Amino acid sequence: MVGERRASTTDTAILEVVRRRTETTRVEISRELGVTPATVTYAVKRLMAAGLVVESGLADSTGGKRASLLRLNDRARWAIGCTIDADRLSVVAVDMTGALRSRAVLPLDPAAGPDAVAVVLDQALSMMERDGTLATTTGIGFALPTGRGDGASDLVSTLSSRLPHPTVSGSCALCAALGSFWSGEQPEQGLTATVHVDAGFGAVLLQDGQPLRSGEGSTMDHVCVDPAGPPCHCGGSGCLHQYASSRALVDAAAGVEGLAEQLGLALTERTVDSDAVLIAMAAAHGDQRAGEILHGALIALAQAAWGLASSLGVDTLVFSGATLQAASGVVRETIGEHIAVRAAATGQMIRVQVSQVQPHPGAVGAAVLALQTFMDPRPGAPG
Ligand SMILES: [Zn+2]
Known part of the structure; x- marks a missing residue:
């Protein structure tokens, strides 16, 4: 991640608490962030002067002086x-x-x-x-x-x-x-893993909505899902991308007599992703041959995601990407079932979801x- 002119961490943390609680008080912010009331008072003054936070009335009395309620000025920025x-x-x-x-x-x-x-x-x-x-x-x-x-x-x-x-x-x-987190698809608390599929497979962990930074070259492409599978250029064999990438889906469809024509696949280098979406859509609409191809890819993806979620104790697994969104019902059912069976056998609880955030x-x-x-x-x- 690159950027410039970073906001101060305290201010950002306070804005995040106010956003999450919709309405809150200085005392609650200080308690939640574990910083002194004076620090919160000073920072809130600054945020109000900048028009980012506004006072919106008084909290219910708890005996003493009633505290002012704070909320975000959502039109400010x-x-x-x-x-x-x-x-x-x-x-x-x-x-x-x-x-x-x-x-x-x-x-x-x-x-x-x-x-x-x-x-x-x-x-x-x-x-x-x-x-x-x-x-x-x-x-x-x-x-x-x-x-x-x-x-x-x-x-x-x-x-x-x-x-x-x-x-x-x-x-x-x-x-x-x-x-996905900000759109309310993920629980506010806990460890969630988002597996994003486009030209490759990326995974990101959020702890209570905060990203745990992963390295630049982070990818799930070469997670082994079948040790007896075909050799991969990484030196391993049976890697996830060989079964579940857009390229793998399109190659599988091209190998089935008449299927590419039936689904209207362009089968060019530049249309790999949009062709994969067409396969997923056909599977979602009950096409049996497209369904079998997608099923194979989803089982491979479920295996790799299970390894990640199970070893790290992830509470919620969210899958995102255009291809998965095009067949979200099938994805939730197929991957959800695979994960549920293994989680039950090992005494874990992992929720499976498909991101529906639009347009992207x-x-x-x-x-x-x-x-x-x-x-x-x-x-x-x-x-
Ligand atoms: Zn590999």
Whole structure:
């Protein structure tokens, strides 16, 4: 993750408590964060002066003087999040509470270079401007697009250099996890793992909504799901990506007589992800051959995810990504059943969910990342 002009940790933590509780008091904040009342009073004064927090009445009496209730001024600041998939660019604006306020999804030529992507991003942002969101934007977050291959971080730095707002970027998996958490799909407390599937497999852990940072090269692609499987270029064999990636789904479909034609797959290098979504949709609508292909991929994914969740004691497993979302019922049932059987046999409890955040959990999460990174209450701070 890269970024600039970070907000102070105390201020960010206080804003997070106020957001989560909707309405709270200084005493409750001090108790929850384990910091002195004086620190909270001083920070809240700063946040109120910046217009980020407002007083909204008095709490019920507990005997003494009634405390003031605090809540977020949700119209004060916005953050924008952006994902760049192979074939489309999604931009969303969220307010201070993380609620989705505006969005735009524009088609993208899979062959588009940085200049062409910048033009489409400009277009999307000007659509946002009509809603008056840009003027109060604290920053823009990018979900690093794995769908665009190795050039992704270069693309994001090119785009960032042309924008007037500070920018931050995180992996698609991190953004999907944050988007899912802020949209209320994950419990407020506990350890959750978000497994995000696009061109590869990413996993991100959130402890009570806070990401546990994983290394740059983190991937589930080479988790072994079958030691007797085909050799992989990593030196192992039977790796997850060989069974469950978009490429694996499309190759399997191409190998079944007449199936690619029936499903309308384009079978080109650039349409691997959208072809995989078509296979998942057909499976969701009861196509038996597509269903068998998806089932094999989901069992491989369930095995890898079980290893992760079981060894770390994860409470909730959330699966995200366009292909999985296209067949969310099948995914929840197939993976849920596999995990439930193994969890029961070993005395564990793991909930399985499929992220439904629209238009893109990564875009919502990237905006949340920008909000958390740049919400700076200092007078004169960008905003
Ligand atoms: Zn491998």
